[in-house]
Amino acid sequence: MNAELLTIGNEILIGQIINTNAVWMAQQLNMIGVSVIHMSSVADERTAILKAFEDASQRADIVLITGGLGPTKDDITKKTFCDYFETDLILDEKVLKDVTEFFAKRNKEVTDINKKQALVPKGCLVMRNKNGTAPGMWMEKNNTIFMSMPGVPYEMQMIMTSGFIPEIKKRFTLPFIYHKTILTQGIGESVLSELISDWEDSLTEKEIGLAYLPSPGMVRLRLSSKGLNEGELISKIEKEVENIKPLIEKYIYGYEEYGKDQPKIEEILGKLLLEKNLTLGLSESCTGGYISHLITSVAGSSAYYNGCIVPYHNEFKQALLKVDPTIFEKHGAVSEACVKAMAKETLTVFKSDVSIAVSGIAGPSGGTSDKPVGTTWIAVAYHDTIIAKCFVFGDNRGRNIHMTASTAMNMLRKLILKIEE
């Protein structure tokens, strides 16, 4: 089964926004065994949209359309749908109810413009949008399915996940695709690829695909295979996961299960803290609250997370975390002594069982010859055990902050699990 992704909107064509929807949608479709064979972006303009529909229907079984549905879009997209599918717009009472409730919840009046969101082409299958006001619309013509969704990523994702994908799975028998992703931290893509090259070479004849998915501080390794026998497929992939394990065990921090969201290091750490009944406190200098943000982005984190101090100058490291000022004089704030003192006091301040403390030079300036930009000290503490390590990441501020956060959380995970560095 083939799909085409069609984006409607001038904002894409003038380069004002990056089409991240396409990536997400392509990944989701791949996971259910649907291949994306074409992607297009066209203007908010009738003839361009009609031509794109016509072309897409000749190539693909499913056309997934995003964009062109905002309340201020002058209805060009929906009117064009009606022309193409030879139908009219009608008011959908359920959508109108959803729109009204959406605004009521936010203590806002529904305007006439908002109410227009409840107009849909007659005969379409409406898919509800709990994250916004424009619904998803499933239409068919000449054996091609057209699925229209708003362009706002979390609205589109909501409709894909709760509406479109279940409907496709219900109506069609798709080949089974199995993916398993190994999450690694602390090893670069090229070193990793050398370490596993023999194993990687052996995958081709087994018809297993391997993809390297690098992000700051981490590399995900995705194994994929397609087939009609679900059990065989799973055991084939799981066997290869077992084969690679001994080669890279100390870098693996988790696995991503097929069809589930990629577990983030903050989720893995959070789960561990919950299991072990441990509470966490943080003190962050160079990461400026980013680790705290990641920890608290996980729903339910208040069960194990107590809080954070971001002491962005030495005087606050001294005042709030009792770092002895002689440490700054002798070793500087980016030092083993400083992060160990921070980690220790953080346990006391937040009455926690474990803590993380970081201090580094995020850049782009502030480096010296012996402490270049990217130099970062990380300490993790578990009651009386405190370990600290120094890293030199790079010269990109944002990347350094990301790498420090993921490295620090993984260090704490390893300390709790007593895994040797």
Added chain:
Amino acid sequence: MNAELLTIGNEILIGQIINTNAVWMAQQLNMIGVSVIHMSSVADERTAILKAFEDASQRADIVLITGGLGPTKDDITKKTFCDYFETDLILDEKVLKDVTEFFAKRNKEVTDINKKQALVPKGCLVMRNKNGTAPGMWMEKNNTIFMSMPGVPYEMQMIMTSGFIPEIKKRFTLPFIYHKTILTQGIGESVLSELISDWEDSLTEKEIGLAYLPSPGMVRLRLSSKGLNEGELISKIEKEVENIKPLIEKYIYGYEEYGKDQPKIEEILGKLLLEKNLTLGLSESCTGGYISHLITSVAGSSAYYNGCIVPYHNEFKQALLKVDPTIFEKHGAVSEACVKAMAKETLTVFKSDVSIAVSGIAGPSGGTSDKPVGTTWIAVAYHDTIIAKCFVFGDNRGRNIHMTASTAMNMLRKLILKIEE
């Protein structure tokens, strides 16, 4: 003059990489007065490429092709070019010299695969690639220009900047395009559109386009126009920016010049703090350090930023920020009294001139009937002046955190600038 962007490569279609090239190219073309009317991505496959060429030549004056030229790509793209342009591949001596020098510089041997990069369709105009081995190739058929480039961003950018754009400017007289974007915060798309509807209607006869670009907590308004006189164009758009200002002044937090990066609220606030010589302290409950992360993501923020406390439980609000425990009993932690107390003590703890304090129910659970999920109190303080406001955002945890952060930073910006809410 119209252009189409065509990307060749399976890695885009399976969602493995984001097509950032398209954004960059669209911006560059816009700036020289070339409109992008269509974007497509197709597989590394002969018939798909030929069909895409045919379709594109019917729509566009220029077709810019990226990808499909890597040394391991099996030459499908170049062979398909030869089929389409009815020509053969020939060895280009200049390119061969470039390729040989490229490897010599890196102390590497040139392999036969690398030498193939010097094969180009006979009759094409070769544009040199100083950042890699695959050259740019300019070809023409039926009054359409086809420009092929490698997909590696910095190679493509090099060929665009030094080869393609100068050539297009030399051969054609192009109009100017001017965009200006107004950044707003604190008003939804539909309410905004009603507020400015008369002004918006007046734009059509002035041949100015208007686009609404919403993101969590913000709406960007983009004005665009095209013409032959650059000065007239700029003053026409700037005049309309002045016209709309009185209608929505209190929501505007900045402007975006086309071709420059979009200024973020944390950058705008940081610049303001620097100008006014003010220092900032934060205390964040529901946002869990996210505001601190945004503030410190700006290089040089240590000049105005002192630090943050994330007291994720009431006992730490009490211990670290001296919030009177009777406040929790009487009003709860998500209350005006609590955030005002936090904002006040934050000034003292961090010896700062201004502060932000937030406390809310980020969700997805923890809401009550009078304080549903999304309820958030924000206080901003500037010396003795403390103002607080309550918002009810929604039921998505991540979105609530984003909206709280942007709203809080804009509230502080307004307090400093004495803009009425």
